Amino acid sequence: MTNDKTTEKQKDENTKKEDKKVSSGVNKLVEEISKLSVLELSELVNTLQEKLGVSAMPMATAPVAGAAPAADTAEDTAGAGSANQTVVITKSGDNKISVIKAIREIDQNIGLKEAKDMTENLPAEVLKDAKADDAKAAAEKLKAAGCTVELK
Numbered sequence: 054m055t056n057d058k059t060t061e062k063q064k065d066e067n068t069k070k071e072d073k074k075v076s077s078g079v080n081k082l083v084e085e086i087s088k089l090s091v092l093e094l095s096e097l098v099n100t101l102q103e104k105l106g107v108s109a110m111p112m113a114t115a116p117v118a119g120a121a122p123a124a125d126t127a128e129d130t131a132g133a134g135s136a137n138q139t140v141v142i143t144k145s146g147d148n149k150i151s152v153i154k155a156i157r158e159i160d161q162n163i164g165l166k167e168a169k170d171m172t173e174n175l176p177a178e179v180l181k182d183a184k185a186d187d188a189k190a191a192a193e194k195l196k197a198a199g200c201t202v203e204l205k
Contacts, residue, residue, distance in 0.1 A: 138188035139205045140180040145172040146199030155198035159191045176203070 075083075089097065102108060140159075145152050149172045156168040156179055163171075171177035180191045192202045 137182040140191045141203045142177045144201035151198040155194045
């Protein structure tokens with residue numbers, strides 16, 4: 054019985070704190086949403102994404118300026134004239150964890166399992182039809198992780 058009273062008291066205190074920060078309409082929504090199951094929450098998120106035309110996926114970050122090496126290598130100049138390039142891993146190196154992290158950093162839509170499978174099933178295309186600058190930046194990240202990379 055004491056635990057129930059304590060829990061109710063904590064909820065009341067939290068509600069009072071929330072009342073100060075947000076409107077009553079938002080508080081009502083929060084209360085209703087907190088009653089939903091995980092499956093219902095998932096459905097709610099998907100429905101809101103579709104209705105509002107947004108995505109909960111993290112935004113890709115722009116490559117760091119100055120990341121490209123000063124001297125051109127044979128791999129960099131091989132496809133410099135073409136607008137769309139593909140980055141292919143030909144050898145993953147010894148540290149597969151850093152390679153997996155690099156793959157997921159390049160394409161955040163790739164899951165952990167897919168990235169791991171890429172390191173085991175070579176050659177693997179990491180980035181397809183990318184701009185030359187994006188392909189070079191991706192190749193540099195993979196090279197830093199210990200991969201042998203080919204630009205096509």
